[in-house]
Amino acid sequence: MMNNIMGKGIYIHIPFCVQKCIYCDFLSAPAGDDIKEAYTEALIRQIRNTAGKDERRQDITSVFFGGGTPSVMPYGCIASIMGAVREYFNILPDAEITIECNPKTVDEQKLMEYRECGINRISFGLQSADNNELKMLGRIHTYEDFVESYTMARRAGFDNINVDIMSAIPGQNEESLKNTFEKVTALTPEHISVYSLILEEGTYLADNIEKYPAVPDEDEDRKMYHMTKDFLAKCGYGRYEISNYSRKGCECRHNLLYWNRGEYFGFGCSAASLVGNKRYSVIRSLEDYIASDTDVSKLYENVEELSIKDEIEEFMFLGLRKMEGIDVNEFRKRFGMDIESVYENEIRQNIEKGLLVRRGSNLLLTELGIDVCNTVMSDFILTV
Ligand code: SF4
DSSP, rough: GGGGGGOEEEEEEOOOOOOOOOOOSOOOBBOOHHHHHHHHHHHHHHHHHHIIIIIIOOOEEEEEEESSSSGSTTTHHHHHHHHHEEEEEEEEEEEEEEEEEEETTTTTTHHHHHHHHTOOOEEEEEEESSSSHHHHHHOSSOHHHHHHHHHHHHHOOOOOOOEEESSSSOOHHHHHHHHHHHHHHTTTOOOEEEEEEOOTTHHHHTTGGEEEEEEOOOOHHHHHHHHHHHHHHHHOEEEEEEEEEESTTTTHHHHHHHTTTTTTTEEEOOOOETTEEEEEEOOOOHHHHOOOOGGGGEEEEEEEOHHHHHHHHHHHHHTTBBBTTTEEEHHHHHHHHHHHHHHHHHHHHHTTTTTEEEEETEEEOOOHHHHHHHHHHHOOOOOO
């Protein structure tokens, strides 16, 4: 059922944070309010001039403010951006509109602003309920700060909240991760995302790894993954994607749009778009973005026209991340051919190894397949 979500999405990137976390390689940095306000104007200009060309009043089923930390924007900025989005696109009445917020960066006034401009989902970047782990990662908040922001959001009327949690933090063990889950599930958020920390080249953590406690190895990481899945299942959170868990009906529609290869428009520095078979991203330079004029074509780089081969591979990689896998009928509908005519051997061999399974018209990873999903997915890279 989730395979058929085919609305269009909008992603808005806010590249500002209070301070840089030691593991972070996202496009984000601290900035003053004057820069943030100039960025808001540039965003509105991009939205207006994109829509003014050919995207005017397209139906939108999800909007996602990501970052960075969107909640560090000065009062009124997010509402102005949402105003432009509504003016130039047709936001459907039941659209999911999410904003990523970090604990300690929201207050009642901001939360009311978000509610009033139609934002109906908050994603909190908690990462850990262990204050020592938070401090080590360079996060600005404590667990108590998170509880305060979360409670404020509930009071402001948000009934759809995600909490991001991180596993494989240096020095973390199953017990400390479980402790985080115990605390978070007691607050009953609708959605929980759990991603393993990845040591990205060029980050402070990667360059100074010897100064930190050992990072859990692959075996420990897998054990943490299985504990996560079992613990969250007992608390009523279904795993619907490799790293995402939710109460029934609270799956993130915006992320499902990505995994289903729906179309989306990206606004703001580095934001990616997928429109038809074209993928492109916005320039990364904040200075150039703010100085941009009405010619949006100058804002784009990495413009790529996807071949059928690219599209088929993406359909497989992204679709297999979902627990329901890919629908072979959907494959035929999109590409005009049977999946077996492209992947007969790959499917048969992975089924024989116990890594894939057929369920009705769906093809999905088994539990064993999830443990080695990168290997399984590499089998779906087409050589011709
Ligand atoms: S809050 Fe998120 S985006 Fe900002 S520096 Fe930390 S990890 Fe990076």
